[in-house]
Amino acid sequence: MELPYWLSVVREFVLGGEKEHTAIPPLDGALAPNNRLEEFASIGAFPEVNDVALSASNELYVSTGNSVVRCGGDGYRVRSVVARFPGNAGTLAFLDDGRLLVCVCGTGVMEVDGSGQSKLLVGEILGKRLSCATGLAAAPDGAVYVTEGSIRHGSDDWVWSLMEGDRSGRLIRYDLSAARTQVLRDGLPFPTGICLSADGASLLFTQAWDYTVNRYHIEGPRKGQFETVHKNLVGYPGGISTAPDGGYWLSVFALRTQLVEFLLTQHAFRKEMMRTMDSLYWIRPALRTLNSGLEPLQGGAIKKLGRTKPWAPPRSYGLVVRLDQSGEFVESFHSRADGRRHGVVSARQLRCHLFVCCKGNHEVLRYRVESDGRN
Secondary structure, eight states, rough: OOOHHHHHHHHHHHHSSSOOOOOOOOSOOGGGOGGGGGGGGEEEEEETTTEEEEOOOOOEEEEEEEEEEEESSSSEEEEEEEEOOOSOOOEEEETTOOOOOEEEETTTTEEETTOEEEEEEOOOETTTTTTOOEEEEEEEEEEEEEEEOSSSSSSGGGHHHHHHTTOOOEEEETTTTTTTEEEEEEEEEEEEEEETTTTTTEEEEEGGGEEEEEEEOOSOOOOOOOOEEEEEEEEEEEEEEOTTSEEEEEEEEEEHHHHHHTTOOHHHHHHHHHHSSOOSSSOOSSOOOOTTTTOOOTTTTOOEETOOOOSOOOSSHHHHHHHHEEEEEEEEEETTTTSSSSEEEEEETTTTTTEEETTTTEEEEEEEOOOSOOO
């Protein structure tokens, strides 16, 4: 017999919910809060920006909304639409032959040739549509590795996946020459980004709902083995990319908060919230604040004497982390509760500049890195 809703909520608050609680680590050491992301230069506004890539001709490609835009000239101000898609464009990757691969929400992985013509490359795997392609990594041997966040939700509906405790993501290999797909791992908690290691022997990929960076070996004696590089991250990891010096850049699209962590243990309460409220106003992580009295503050954006306290745990946040070759944290760039460069979904070093996609305020930032790895 199913318990009445009010009794289910009381039972969960008293006895605890179904999710094991894990303490959120503090922001300290290499992750100590700062305002460095606020100091980055902007190359302009791009609505619903997701990712950037650099072509062989040194032109910057940006996925924004349902389009990919080519940017060139001084300050990347000369812009033209390369292609439009049936859903929002996500992660980008260039192949050696110049073709551009694009993750498209609700569709799969599409390819765009030099003339701007696009076609579907991977749209279905084992009878299930690839509606939530979140990350791409192209290998020199002609393999393309894809992270699929969920088989139940599109990439734009990531918050539904979180609230439902969804673990239906997959790690996929696509062979370009044979046009054949292979599922390397399934049952994953929303994998969000992927890249090749510096030596090409393994893949590093993130899983948002268990706050981890993971490694999957594709070459050598450990081929096919899986291991966790970082666990219990301070936030929900997004894209991960290689740096020319052999390290990595990790984007964190929102911080974890105690209130959301607690909510994830309360099944009945969460189910009722999802049934009766607009998802914008759920107790949830977000890419941006709405500046609305209807949204829960979650202890963040607290004001005292008219000033926002930057150390408060906010509803949205901006964070990019630099990792060394062994995967250890080296430094970080923050936009705190009183900042505006939140919802970082991608950070890529293209030659000597780091490009950061802040989906929260629809902006692409640029920062000159001290070393580009060629010195």
